[in-house]
Amino acid sequence: MKNYKALILLIIVSFLTTSCFEDNDDNQISASSINDFVWKGMNSWYNWQSEVPDLSDTKDDNSSEYAAFLNQTSNPEAFFNGLIFQYGITDRFSWFVEDYIEQQQAFQGISKSHGIKYQSVQLSNGDIIIYVRYVADNSPASAANIKRGDIINAINGTVLNTSNFNNVVNGLFEDTVTLSFVSENGGTLTFLEDKSITATVISENPVYLNKIFNDVNGKKVGYLVYNGFRSSYNDELNAVFSFFKNEGIDELILDLRLNGGGSVATSAYLSSMIYANAGIEEFASLKFNSKHTEENGSYFFANTLDIYDSNDNKIDTEAINRLNTLNRLYVLTSHSTASASEMVINGLKPYMNAVKIVGTTTYGKNVGSITLYDAPTKNYTDRASANPSHTYAMQPIVFQIFNKNGESDYTQGFVPDIEVKEHEYWNNILPFGDENEVVLKAALDDIRGIVTKDSSQKKIGSKFLDLPLLSENKFEKDMYIDHAFFN
Numbered sequence: 049m050k051n052y053k054a055l056i057l058l059i060i061v062s063f064l065t066t067s068c069f070e071d072n073d074d075n076q077i078s079a080s081s082i083n084d085f086v087w088k089g090m091n092s093w094y095n096w097q098s099e100v101p102d103l104s105d106t107k108d109d110n111s112s113e114y115a116a117f118l119n120q121t122s123n124p125e126a127f128f129n130g131l132i133f134q135y136g137i138t139d140r141f142s143w144f145v146e147d148y149i150e151q152q153q154a155f156q157g158i159s160k161s162h163g164i165k166y167q168s169v170q171l172s173n174g175d176i177i178i179y180v181r182y183v184a185d186n187s188p189a190s191a192a193n194i195k196r197g198d199i200i201n202a203i204n205g206t207v208l209n210t211s212n213f214n215n216v217v218n219g220l221f222e223d224t225v226t227l228s229f230v231s232e233n234g235g236t237l238t239f240l241e242d243k244s245i246t247a248t249v250i251s252e253n254p255v256y257l258n259k260i261f262n263d264v265n266g267k268k269v270g271y272l273v274y275n276g277f278r279s280s281y282n283d284e285l286n287a288v289f290s291f292f293k294n295e296g297i298d299e300l301i302l303d304l305r306l307n308g309g310g311s312v313a314t315s316a317y318l319s320s321m322i323y324a325n326a327g328i329e330e331f332a333s334l335k336f337n338s339k340h341t342e343e344n345g346s347y348f349f350a351n352t353l354d355i356y357d358s359n360d361n362k363i364d365t366e367a368i369n370r371l372n373t374l375n376r377l378y379v380l381t382s383h384s385t386a387s388a389s390e391m392v393i394n395g396l397k398p399y400m401n402a403v404k405i406v407g408t409t410t411y412g413k414n415v416g417s418i419t420l421y422d423a424p425t426k427n428y429t430d431r432a433s434a435n436p437s438h439t440y441a442m443q444p445i446v447f448q449i450f451n452k453n454g455e456s457d458y459t460q461g462f463v464p465d466i467e468v469k470e471h472e473y474w475n476n477i478l479p480f481g482d483e484n485e486v487v488l489k490a491a492l493d494d495i496r497g498i499v500t501k502d503s504s505q506k507k508i509g510s511k512f513l514d515l516p517l518l519s520e521n522k523f524e525k526d527m528y529i530d531h532a533f534f535n
Contacts (some may be wrong), residue, residue, distance in 0.1 A: 063392055074110075075438040077435065077438055078122070079119075079122035079123075079124065080115065080118040080119050081120040081129045082124040082127075082422070082438065082440055083119075083121075083124055085116055085424070085428075085435070085440075086124055086127055086128050086144075086442060087103070087107070087108070087117075087118070087127075087130070087131070088424065088428070088441070089104065089322055089420040089428040089442055089444075090103055090128070090131050090420075090444060091103050091107070091421075091429065092339055092340075092427065093200070093337070093339075093340065093418070093428065093444060093446045094131070094133075094142075094337065094444050094445070094446065095133075095139075095336075095337055095415060095444070095445045095446050095447065095448070096133035096139065096337075096445075097339070098337070098338065099133055099135060099338055100131060100132075100133050100135075100458070102117075102130065102131055103131055109325075113118055122170060124144065124440055125144040125146070128144040128442060130513055134355045135275070138466070139445060141413065141415065141417065141445050142417065142442070142443060142444040142445050143442075143443050144440070144442055144443075145440065145441040145443055146439070146440060147439045147440075148419060148421060148431065148434070148439050148440070148441035149439055150377050150439075151361075151419070151441065151443070152359065152360060152431075153358060153420075155278065155310065155311075155360075155528070156251075156278050156279070156280045156281075156358045156360070156478070157252035157253065157254060157276060157278050157280075157281075158249065158251045158358060159249065159250070160223075160247050160248065160249050160250075160251075161188075161247055161248075161249075161250055161252075162186070162187065162188050162189050162220075162225070162245050162246075162247050163183060163184030163185075163186075163187020163188055163189045163190060163250050163252070164180060164183055164184070164187070164189040164194060164245075165180070165181045165182040165306060166178045166179070166180060166181060166200075166220065167179055167181050167470075167471055168213070168217070168472075168473045169471050170210065173507075174209060174210055175201070175207075175208065175209055175237075176201075176208040176209060176210065176213050176237075177199050177200065177201050177208065177230070177237070177474065178198070178199075178200040178201075178208070179197060179198065179199050179471075179474045179477055180194060180195065180196050180197060180198040180199075180200070180477075181196065181305075181306065181477075182196060182251060182275070182306050182480075183195060183196060184252045185252075185253070185256075186250060186251075187248075187250045187252075188246055188247060188248055188250075190244055191245075192243045192244075192245050194227075194243065194245070195478065195479070196477060196478075196479055197476070197477035197478060197479070198227060198229055198230055199230050199231070199232060199237070199474070199475070200228060201228055201230045201237055202227075202228035202229045202293075203216050203219040203220060203225060203226070203227060203228070203476060204216070204219045204222075204225060204226050205216065205226065205310060206219075207228075209321055214364065223246055223247050224242070224244060224245070224246040224247070225245060226242050226243070226244040226375045227242065227243050227244075227245070228241075228242050229241055229242070229243065232475040248361050251358075252275070252276070253276040253281060253284065253442070254274055254276035254277070254278050254281055254285075254307070255272075255274060255281055255284045255288055255304075256273040256274065256275050256362045256480070257271075257272070257273040257480050257481050258270070258271065258272045258273070258288045258291065258292075259271050259481050260292075260295055260297065261341075261483065262494065263432060264299070264492055264495050264496060265495055265496040265497060267298040267299055267495060268295060268296060268297045268298050268299075269297060269298065269299045269300070269301060269302065269495060270290055270292040270295065270297035270299070270300045270301070270490065271300075271301045271481060271488070272292075272300070272301070272302055273303040273306075273480045273481070274302065274303065274304060274307055274318075275306045275307050275387075276307055276308070276309070277307070277309060277310030277311045277312075277314040277315050277318070277388040278310055278311065278314065278526075279310075279311045279314050279354070279356040279360065280313055280356045280357055280358045282317060282353050282354065282355055282356065283353075283355045283364075283366065284315070284451050285314070285318060285321075286317075286321065286353060286366060286369050287367060287369075289321040289368075289369040289370070289371060290369040292369075292371060293369050293370070293371055293372075296373060297373060297374075298373055298374075299374070299376070299378065299495055300322065300371065300374055300377055300378065301378040301379075301380065301488065301491050301492075302322075302377060302378065302379050302380070302392075303380040303480065303487075303488070304379055304381060304385045304389040304392070304455065305380050305381060305382040305384060305385060305407060305470075305487065306382070306384055307384070307385060307386075307387050307388075307389040307409070308384055308385070308386045308387060308389070309387030309388035309389055309390075309391075309413070309527040310387075310388050310527070310528070311388065311528065311529075312332070312334075312347060312388060312391065312416060312449070312527060312528065312529050313347065313354070313358070313529070314388070315347075315388040315389075315395070315527075316331045316332065316347040316348070316349070316350060316395075317350060317353045317368065318392060318394055319349065319392050319396055320349045320350045320351070320353075320368050320370060321368055321369060321370055321371065322370075322371060322374060322377055322392075322396065323349060323370075323374075323396060323399050323400060324370065324371060324372040324373065324374055324375075325399070326349035326350075326351075326370060326399075327349060327433060328348055328349065329348065329349055329399070330346045330347075330348055330389060330452045331346070331347050331348055331395045331451075331452070332346065332347045332394075332395045332449050332450065332451055332452075332453075333345070333346040333347075333449070333450045333452075333454075334346070334347075334416070334447045334448070334449055334450075334529070335447060335448050335449075335450065336364045336446060336447050337446070340446075343447075350368060351363065351366050351367065351368055351370075352366065352367055352368060353366060356399070373404070374400070375400070375401045376400060376401050376402035376403070377396060377400055377402070377403050378398040378404050378406060378491045378494070378495075379392070379393055379403060379404070379405050379406070379411075380406050380407050380487050380488065380491060381405050381407040381409075381410050381462065382407050382408050382410075382470065383405070383408060383409065383410070383411055383461075384411065385407075385410040385411060386410065386411035386412075386527075387413040387416065387527030388527045389410070390411070390412070390413060390414070390418075390458060390461075390462060391527065392436065393405065393410070393462055394414075394449075394451045394455060394456070394458060394462075395451050396457075397451065398451055398452050398453050399452075401446050404465050404466070404491075404494070405462055405463070405464040405465050405466070406464055406465065406466045406468060406487060406490050406494070407464050407466075407467070407468055407470070407487050408464060408467065408468070408469055408470070409460075409461040409462065409463050409464065410458075410461040410462045412458055412459045412460050412461035412462075413459075413527065414448055414449055414456045414457075414458055414459060415444055415447065415448050415449070416445065416446070416447050416448075416449060416527035416528055416529065417443045417444055417445050417447075417527070417528045418443075418444075418446050418447075418528060418529055419431070419441050419442070419443055419528070420441060420442040420444065421433070421434035421435075421441050422434050422435035422438065422440065422441075423435070426435060429452060429506070443528070447461045447529075449527070459483065466490050466491070466494060468486055468487045468490045470486060470487055473486050512530075520532040
């Protein structure tokens with residue numbers, strides 16, 4: 049019911065927003081006014097404000113020079129991108145928001161999508177294949193019976209190779225795309241069929257899969273595939289831990305391979321469900337720029353959580369279902385594991401005997417963002433006070449996050465304790481939750497006391513091709529705090 053209501057709401061909001069802009073065509077806000085909001089919001093909040101010359105506090109001292117600066121482009125996104133920190137390191141994480149209503153829905157998993165995530169692999173002969181990492185429930189991909197592990201070698205009729213890949217792969221992000229599926233046998237690819245899918249608005253539940261393995265060296269092991277820290281699903285996440293608690297699990301494997309982050313508060317809630325001795329200790333602290341030191345604060349382990357609807361409105365609270373049987377945590381990771389997911393690892397390390405990482409090195413993102421609206425009287429943080437003439441907003445990096453020991457040095461990612469490269473098994477990718485799925489099996493074997501060796505699964509010579517463009521959402525690796533933090 050929650051998903052159905054969210055979809056209807058998005059359709060209604062999209063219609064109203066479009067109509068509003070049509071009615072205001074003769075009275076649109078000027079580009080320089082938008083750019084003025086962009087500059088002032090970034091000057092106030094941006095994490096690297098003091099290190100970007102164009103965000104200097106003296107930039108607007110001369111009114112005519114400032115006006116010329118604002119009028120250099122009528123494209124507010126281009127203006128925003130010109131303010132991004134690029135000295136020594138480049139800010140990869142801030143972005144401009146064209147429609148904050150649509151963006152807020154997307155943060156809750158509601159967006160126009162095929163419902164599929166991919167991984168590319170370059171084979172030893174130079175050919176390239178793409179395998180399916182994940183398919184969202186009730187999506188165009190699932191309706192077409194596309195499954196995790198399916199192998200693709202052509203997009204819109206063009207077979208992939210190293211020469212054409214960068215151009216052809218863009219077809220994955222068109223509204224309608226035709227995928228050519230193949231099978232593999234002894235290193236030979238055989239065509240199976242073409243499938244065309246058209247993107248629609250879908251609502252993805254990040255609490256994707258949970259199950260119990262009943263006898264792993266005499267232990268009961270809980271397993272959870274969790275794909276995004278979305279606050280409107282806090283109650284579903286809590287329900288899984290009620291199930292784990294009632295089952296009396298001895299170990300927990302948390303699969304965050306597809307989890308690029310999301311709500312900081314939800315990350316604290318999840319950690320409060322995991323850590324048996326959680327009280328009121330500090331889980332993580334946030335540090336803002338010198339203009340907002342009053343906002344520096346902490347997230348603590350909690351006994352209750354807030355429940356939100358898809359519009360980020362708080363609708364209820366409930367007691368957290370905390371496990372009291374765990375001494376360690378297994379986390380399955382990949383390069384897609386980022387921000388709020390890494391926050392769980394970093395935040396729990398000072399408290400638990402072991403946080404054991406299985407898979408590949410995480411992304412490395414220890415900074416987070418807030419949404420800034422054209423609401424100068426509310427310091428740009430209040431959506432209700434935003435200028436009604438447009439729906440532009442920004443999602444800039446505004447804070448760095450630390451654990452209770454003041455540790456935040458993981459910009460190169462967390463290195464796994466047990467390294468398992470899923471892409472090396474591209475021709476035999478098993479479903480999530482299958483006991484023989486290669487990354488999950490490595491964690492289960494470690495619980496059994498078995499040293500991980502080369503899997504019996506068939507491996508074909510290949511070279512990993514790490515192309516982060518195989519994603520439909522630019523905010524997949526975001527970590528954000530919402531307006532409730534400032535109240």
